[in-house]
Amino acid sequence: MKLQFREPGINPAVLSGWEDAPPRKGFFTDTSICIGCKACEVACKEWNHVPEDGLEWLGTSYDNTGSLGASTWRHVAFIEQPIAKPASENGIASNGSANPDFRWLMSSDVCKHCTEAGCLDVCPTGALFRTEFGTVVVQDDICNGCGYCVPACPFGVIDRRDGSDSAKNVGIAQKCTLCYDRIGAGMTPACAQACPTESIQFGDLDELRVRAQERIELLHQQGNKSARLYGEDPNDGIGGAGAIFLLLDEPEVYGLPPNPVVTTRDLPEMWKRAGAAALALIVGLAAASLKR
Amino acid sequence: MAECHPVGFQWVMEAKKRGAKIIHIDPRFTRTSAVADQHVPIRAGSDIAFLGGIINYILESEKYFKEYVVNYTNAATIIRNEFKDTDDLDGLFSGYDPVTSQYDTESWGYRGITEVAAAGPKNQGTKVSAESAQAGQGAAQRSRQGSAIHEHELHRDETLKDPNTVFQILKRHYARYTPEMVERVCGVPQKEFLEVCRAVTENSGRDKTTAWVYSVGWTHHSVGVQYIRGAAIIQLLLGNMGRPGGGILALRGHASIQGSTDIPTLFDILPGYLPMPSVDLPKGLRGYIDSMVTTEQKGFWSNTEGYMVSLLKAYWGEKATSENDFCFDYLPKISGDHGTYQTVLDMMDDKVEGYMIMGENPAVGSSNGKLQRMAMAHLKWLVVRDFQLIESATFWKDGPEIxxxxxxxxxxxxxxxxxxxxxxxxxxxxxxxxxxxxQWHHKAIDPPGDCQSELHFFFNLGKKIKSILADSTLERDKPIQDLTWDYPTLDSGEPDAEAVLKEINGTYLTGEKAGQPLDSYTDMKPNGSTSGGCWIYTGVYADNINHAAKRKSGSDQSWVAPDWGWVWPANRRILYNRASADPQGKPWSEKKAYVWWDSKAKKWTGHDVPDFELTKAPTYKAPKGSRGPEALSGNDPFIMQSDGKGWLFVPAGLKDGPLPAHYEPQESPVSNAVYPQQANPTRQVYKRDDNLSNPSGHDKGSEVFPYVFTTYRLTEHHTAGGMSRFLPYLSELQPEFFCEVSPELAEERGLRPNGWATIITARTAIEARVLITERIKPLKVGGKVIHQIGLPYHWGVGGEALVSGDSANDLLGLTLDPNVHIQEAKASSCDIQPGRRPVGTALLKLVEQYRQRAGITVNTSNQLLSPKKGES
Amino acid sequence: MELQKTFISWPVIKQLTSSDHLARGRSSQSKRSATLIPRTNTADKIVQSVCPYCAVGCGQTVYVKDNKVTQIEGDKNSPISRGRLCPKGSATEQLVNSPNRQIKVLYRKPFGTEWEPIDLEQATEMVAQRIVETRARTWQDKDEQGRVLNRTMGIAGLGGATLDNEENYLIKKLLMSIGAVQIENQARI
Amino acid sequence: MPKTNKSGREVPMVPKANFTSYYGNPIVKAAPWGKDIPAYLFLGGLAGASSLLALGAEVTGNNILRRNCKFTAVGAIGASYLALIHDLGKPSRFVNMLRVAKPTSPMSVGTWIITFYGPAAGFSAASELRHLVNSKRISSLLKLINKPAMIGAATLAPALSSYTAVLLGNTATPAWHSGFKEMPFVFVGSSALAAGGMGMLTSPVSQSAIARRFAVAGVATELFAIKKMEESMGLVSETLNSGTAGQLLKASKILSISGLIGTLLIAPKSRLGSIASGAALVLSSICTRFGIFEAGQASSRDPKYTVMPQKSSNS
Structure with missing residues (x-):
């Protein structure tokens, strides 16, 4: 029995016992065409019966959602920012000569469905598991709410739901399932289906990668040098994401970590260290016992 | 558009992907601006100056589409010598009567036509419903029922050189709308303005078309109709009407607001834009018809009598006979403006006893909210029909006036x-x-509890009223007794909606087809042999098929998708599409081919249903003395117009001028830089102390209200909130009322981010959370910095919704467009101060202090005619 | 037997006996997850509809199970919307099934301080009475010049933009017959 | 210019966070854990090291110490169970922990450790009470399993004392993850000083020499490891010195150093001194665990601890 923690380039579903896995599914969120309508947020909640997440006005542009969480599986970020380059260089949000130094970025964030998923790795119950589609799903009939997945996620996506006991799935870790039930029946996830501008695209991840590549090349050709892909590199710290993004600025501007690494990468080293420390404890005791 | 019609906006994004340039002209930087190629911040209320500037650019640089303009518009038509333009009359057109504050439009007419397109009785011609202007079936069109205008009668100069041609008048009129003037009035730098001009003109012509898209940002002005007219002139000059990718698209905010204009719940029209009978018309059906249609009426309005008689037959069935004028006098008569705002004022004056509100929330959604709520307290009875206990239903309990x-x-x-x-x-x-x-929507489940459709409720209500009055012998009760009201019902007792649709479509009443649905409005007869509730909808139920329920997948049919739903008239997707072909009937270009003359088959064909008589050749010349459709020549694409041409200049039918001229809003922080006349001299004002106005322009006291505010909607909410503020998923996305201000204004007034601000007008003061954003830019207007404040209007004060807050509409007063009686809601003046507003009587005191400081009386800003220089 | 089955389906055992040694995938799948199907698949009835919010006219597909709407989403066949919906359209199911939706008729007496329950039939009857009475009180046969008016200025209406064409038709028809002209809707606003 | 903190002491100037955050919102999420988890970190460590110390006492013939250590271990592990179950979002589903065995999940590994350790420690402790049992059969059974249970518990004990460091380290919580190399040593040191301290607290001076030496070794290890850990944490080490975490860790240091001094100078002579020193050490361990826990939570709340290290690893 070989305990392979990772094997880059391979469909993680295959590594997780789905020898006959269908092509890996994923999202490509092209923020350059996002209009910030939040249809994704609502469609997701409606389909998945995710409860309301607070009626608080945040004063952060048009974002009153704040961040992803147990009761927010899609989150549209709004960033009002000055830009330092001439409008013509920005093929996306160039907004005329009166306002050449300003743009309004919008981006719909979602679970990344990492190839190497910290949340899944640390889950002690198997509630979080890799589906045949290569996605990462919490099974709410299994999860016991240990909460370990929450700090394990390098993106701060998953969270344990608070609230009154009568509410749905309180005490259980919750996040995007990439509409496991829908895609199992050949349907499109609710958010991607609702998205008016195809900013959120769903499909076979390989195909989405190609599309993302083409799109970024086009934007670069049009002079939008700040455009970049996020999560598409299989050699990055999470082995590439199942939900990839086209961003127009640094990831942290959108509240995304710039170079996340799944914690499990360091786990073998951690176990070694823990072993050494355990040994040290034994040695310490032996020394204490011997030294008479 | 991305903000309020995100799903429609997918097509704009699609076009952008293919290289289209998107320009967004708006005081605010919205979600649309975020993805537009160019955002042009403009001073709210100055669009006519902007549009006029574009017209001037087109004419000066000769960028107009000459062949289209000469053949398809009234550019070559010669106007009467008596016509005097705004240049000559300090901002007025000829015919203004300072006593009545109205125009006598006679001098605007075509030379040689005695009663130039006098659209029905002069005081009626333009009582066009508010947003019918939006429908593209606008004010001008419906009043199109003018006398026949035949080419041989018209004076035309196709060289466009005659100084009295529409073309030359246009040129003179817009000469003063220079880029410098645009900058001075709109606050748009010339460079930026010229960028727009270039983009619009370069993207028009044989191979390309430009589309204009607008919403209530254009209609909510005291010159709203003229805003749309401005765009119409541009589109006609550039040849963008009746062609794919062109047009002026009105984006409307309610699921069937178009339908409620077509089959109107509006005071001034009957179904199909037939005018409501007015008290000052000659007597009877004949008088009504003759006031609109002459015996030689040209175009499809010529059969108005057929449409009207069919409607009367639909209403009163067999009781409507030629002997009794088809019960024409059963219809009530109007005698002026009975629009919703006039009605509310009448409620205040205790003239109205009962009010029925169906799916609206005037306590939040209508202007001068306090007036709305106070007026409801004057009623004897009020019926509110809605999904939730909206603020209009609970004003007596938890309204702000309590x-x-x-x-x-x-x-x-x-x-x-x-x-x-x-x-x-x-x-x-x-x-x-x-x-x-x-588009038909099918019933999926039964309504819960006591919930009923309006169809069911009004059907029952009608039956009850009929039964109460069944034995009455009073003359006035006969219209009720005789009303046909026997619809087949479903198990639930509600009427079968398809049966109603069939009645709307119309049926043959006699002959071998008796009982069969009509195929087309051309089947309608003035002799009572047909019935039909709305002539423009005829065909929706042709062949006993509910065409509105057609659902052939978009991917299984052509890009025009004619087999999805049904579009009036005649399932035609683009109106006046004859204009998509050149005068000879050939497409202007292959790329823009849409409808064309097939010379072999000798008929019009194309991707859409041709908006032209199918076999009328492009070369056809209307014979002398012909009437109706026959009188339209083969190159008259605008078949509802009395001369078959697109109107650059409107000789009749509008109340405030044949050409758009820039006037300042009722409440403006600046004086009119274009004319001495400050505001629309025919605007509808109410001199009442429950509807005071801020001082405007350079009037004393105007400095008390130095800022412009404009109201609008957000993606996350729906109008007055009845369908959004009660839903958790929408409420959480925009939970509180906020105002959008620039960092500069925040600095000037000491507003703190995420704090509170109080916004004050002569009507009231409201509070909002403060969102300081660079999306709002201060504008330089005539050397003065103008700050604008953005206010989404979705919230209201009440105890039932999940989220509530002060209503932006409470700030607004009532000043109306004279053509359509729509309020000016998009540009008013105000003051803003940091902190929350006072509560209780202290609030009233604050407003009173402001009124006193600004010296406001009922006459403030309500002098329609601006004083001449030196008078003041 | 049952115990044995339980034991064999114990993920630890599955984990040791399958290629999913780390228990990160198939062996951790619960029975419920393995048999999950979308609720759209179990609908009794699928109905074509149109979004009730703005006037774009997006197609909606309504799924019904046991006479309850279980899902409303975009209709992919619509050439207008291609299956897409905005946030409002996406919230339509909540509009329909809203737990705080008012489903009973309420009545407030003149000068009353609270709502009172009332029977639907009775309330409709009362409205009919009010209309008839007000109409009689405020009826105008002719104006001061003797011209025909045939109307009441005592009854007004507001609404229609959110209603069906058929409904607007009946409202207009009925109110024309009673002579109420002040019938308006959002199109004026 | 050197910056001074509230107490007026000079602190090293931290490079200014040069990045744009999303409205200052955190990127990673703080663990949704309450006080149960740091309490468990302490209790688990105490239990493990106590089981080990019990073995040492057995070998060195300190029977009272052995018995007390066993009781400490079983009490601590019992309280651990309660804490762990209490902290679950769905306590009724505790048993789902045994659905799978995942080496990628320290919590899963830990669950299996305590699943076996707990009964071992229990039986081991129970055998100390065998003379109170009337039934001869049970009494002899307890005697029989005493040694295997004690050895079994002692075998799992080092793992129990050290794995919790992996539990914290194997997260995206900046302060926990960045200290993963040294934290196991901090934790075993803390466990040892706590167990030793508890031994001193509960057992006569004469019996607890081994406990004192164990504690001294623990203090030395912990102090050294924590210093090393701070160094390797870089920017994130700020969180060890500020806020609640800073106060707790400062208290921990004072307690452990004073406990150390007491252990060396007073405890061998005075029962009271032994009790005081032992208590200081136990408290020190509690403060360490709560301090490190809090440092992690604080590091999650400020996006700079997530972004800055990642950006520097980028370039």
Missing amino acids: ATGELKTDEIGTEVFFFPAANHVEKDGSFTQTQRML
Whole structure:
């Protein structure tokens, strides 16, 4: 029995016992065409019966959602920012000569469905598991709410739901399932289906990668040098994401970590260290016992 | 558009992907601006100057589409010598009567035509419903029922050189709308303005078309109709009407607001834009018809009598006979403006006893909210039908006036009935969407509890009224007794909606086809042998098929998708599409081919249903003395117009001028830089102390209200919130009322981010959270910095919604466009101060202090004619 | 037997006996997850509809199970919307099934301080009475010049833009017959 | 210019966070854990090291110490169970922990450790009470399993004392993850000083020499490891010195150093001194665990601890 923690380039579903896995599914969120309508947020909640997440006005542009969480599986970020380059260089949000130094970025964030998923790795119950589609799903009939997945996620996506006991799935870790039930029946996830501008695209991840590549090349050709892909590199710290993004600025501007690494990468080293420390404890005791 | 019609906006994004340039002209930087190629911040209320500037650019640089302009518009038509333009009359057109504040439009007419397109009785011609202007079936069109205008009678100069041609008048009129003037009035730098001009003109012509898209940002002005007219002139000059990718698209905000204009719940029209009978018309049906249609009427309005008689037959069935004028006098007569705002003022004056509100929330959604609520407290009875207990249903309990002490619950005598309504999945029926498409929605489940559709409720109500009056012998009760009201019902007791649709479509009453649905409005007869509830909808039920329910997948048919839903008229997707071909009937270009003359088959064909008589050759010349469609020549694409041409200049039918001229809003922080006349001299004002105005322009006291505010909607909410503020998923996305201000204004007034601000007008003061954003830019207007404040208007004060807050509409007063009686809601003046507003009587005191400081009386800003220089 | 089955389906055992040694995938799948199907698949009835919010006219597909709407989403066949919906359209199911939706008729007496329950039939009857009475009180046969008016200025209406064409038709028809002209809707606003 | 903190002491100037955050919102999420988890970190460590110390006492013939250590271990592990179950969002589903065995999940590994350790420690402790049992059969059974249970518990004990460091380290919580190399040593040191301290607290001076030496070794290890850990944490080490975490860790240091001094100078002579020193050490361990826990939570709340290290690893 070989305990392979990772094997880059391979469909993680295959590594997780789905020898006959269908092509890996994923999202490509092209923020350059996002209009910030939040249809994704609502469609997701409606389909998945995710409860309301607070009626608080945040004063952060048009974002009153704040961040992803147990009761927010899609989150549209709004960033009002000055830009330092001439409008013509920005093929996306160039907004005329009166306002050449300003743009309004919008981006719909979602679970990344990492190839190497910290949340899944640390889950002690198997509630979080890799589906045949290569996605990462919490099974709410299994999860016991240990909460370990929450700090394990390098993106701060998953969270344990608070609230009154009568509410749905309180005490259980919750996040995007990439509409496991829908895609199992050949349907499109609710958010991607609702998205008016195809900013959120769903499909076979390989195909989405190609599309993302083409799109970024086009934007670069049009002079939008700040455009970049996020999560598409299989050699990055999470082995590439199942939900990839086209961003127009640094990831942290959108509240995304710039170079996340799944914690499990360091786990073998951690176990070694823990072993050494355990040994040290034994040695310490032996020394204490011997030294008479 | 991305903000309020995100799903429609997918097509704009699609076009952008293919290289289209998107320009967004708006005071605010919105979600649309975020993805536009160019955002042009403009001073609210200055669009006519901007549009006029573009017209001037087109004419000066000769960028107009000459062949289109000469053949398809009235550019070559010669106007009467008596016509005097705004240049000559300090901003007025000829014919202004300072006593009545109205125009006599006679001098605007075509030379040689005695009663130039005098659209019905002069005081009636333009009582066009508010947003019919939006429908593209606008003011001008409906009043198009003018006398026949034949080419041989018209004076035309196709060289466009005659100084009295429309073309030359246009040129003179817009000569002063230079880029410098645009900058001075709109606050748009010339460079930026010229960028727009270039983009629009370069993207028009044989191979390309430009589309203009607008919403209530254009209609909510005291010169709203003229805003649309401005765009119409541009589109006609550039040849963008009746062609794919062109047009002026009105984006409307309610599922069937188009339908409620076509089959109107509006005071001034009957179904199909037939005018409501007015008291000052000659007597009877004949008088009504003759006032609109002459014996030699040209175009499709010539059969107005057929449409009207069919409607009367639909209403009163067999009781309507040629002997009794088809019960024409059963119809009530109007005698002026009975629009919703006039009605509310009448409520204040205790002239109205009962009010029925169906799916609207005037306490929040209508202008001068306080007036709305106070007026409801004057009623004897009020019926509210909605899904939720909206603020209009609970004003007597938790409205803002209870808090200020202006109303006391136990002193309000209004009897209130709240009826829960069924929603769209609980009933069959059709919506007409913004492009005139009827789409059927099928009933999925029964409504819960007491919920009922309006169809069911009004059917029952009608039966009850009929039964109460069944034995009456009074003359006035006969229209009720004789009304046909026997619809087949479903198990639930509600009427079969398809049966109603069939009645709307119309049927043959006699002959071998008796009982069969009509195929087309051309089948309608003035002799009582047909019935039909709305002539423009005829065909929706042709062949006994509910065409509104057609659902052939978009991917299984052509890009025009004719087999999805049904578009009036005649399932035609683009109106006046004859104009998509050149005068000879050939497409202007292959790329823009849409409808063309097939010379072999000798008929019009194409991707859409041709908006032209199918076999009328492009070369056809209307014979002398012909009438109706026959009188339209082969190159008259605008078949509802009395001369078959697109109107650059409107010789009749509008109340405030044949050409758009820039006037300042009722409340403006600047004086009119274009003309000495400050505001629309025919605007509708109300000199009442419950509807005061801020001082405007350079009037004393105007400095008390130095800022411009504009109201609008957000993606996350729906109008006055009845369908959004009660839903958790929408409420959480925009939970509180906020104002959008620039960092500069925040600095000037000491507003703190995420704090509170109080916004004050002569009507009231409201509070909002402060969102400081660079999306709002201060503008330089005539050397002065103008700050604008953005206010989304979705919130209201009440106890039932999940989220509530002050209503932006409370700030607005009532000043109306004279053509359509729509309020000016998009540009008014105000003051803003940091902190929350006072409560209780202190609030009233604050407003009173402001009024005193600004010296406001009922006459403030309500002098329609601006004083001449030196008079003041 | 049952115990044995339980034991074999114990993920630890599955984990040791399958290629999913780390228990990160198939062996951790619960029975419920393995048999999950979308609720759209179990609908009794699928109905075509149109979004009730703005006037774009997006197509909606309504799924019904046991006479309850279980899902409303975009209709992919619509050439207008291609299956897409905005946030409002996406919230339509909540509009329909809203737990705080008012489903009973309420009545407020003149000078009353609270709502009172009332029977639907009775309330409709009362409204009919009010209309007839007000109409009689405010009826105008002719104006001061003797011209025909045939109307009441005592009854007004507001609404229609959110209603069906058929409904607007009946409202207009009925109110024309009673002579109420002040019938308006959002199109004026 | 050197910056001074509230107490007026000079602190090293931290490079200014040069990045744009999303409205200052955190990127990673703080663990949704309450006080149960740091309490468990302490209790688990105490239990493990106590089981080990019990073995040492057995070998060195300190029977009272052995018995007390066993009781400490079983009490601590019992309280651990309660804490762990209490902290679950769905306590009724505790048993789902045994659905799978995942080496990628320290919590899963830990669950299996305590699943076996707990009964071992229990039986081991129970055998100390065998003379109170009337039934001869049970009494002899307890005697029989005493040694295997004690050895079994002692075998799992080092793992129990050290794995919790992996539990914290194997997260995206900046302060926990960045200290993963040294934290196991901090934790075993803390466990040892706590167990030793508890031994001193509960057992006569004459019996607890081994406990004192164990504690001294623990203090030395912990102090050294924590210093090393701070160094390797870089920017994130700020969180160890500020806020609640800073106060707790400062208290921990004072307690452990004073406990150390007491252990060396007073405890061998005075029962009271032994009790005081032992208590200081136990408290020190509690403060360490709560301090490190809090440092992690604080590091999650400020996006700079997530972004800055990642950006520097980028370039």
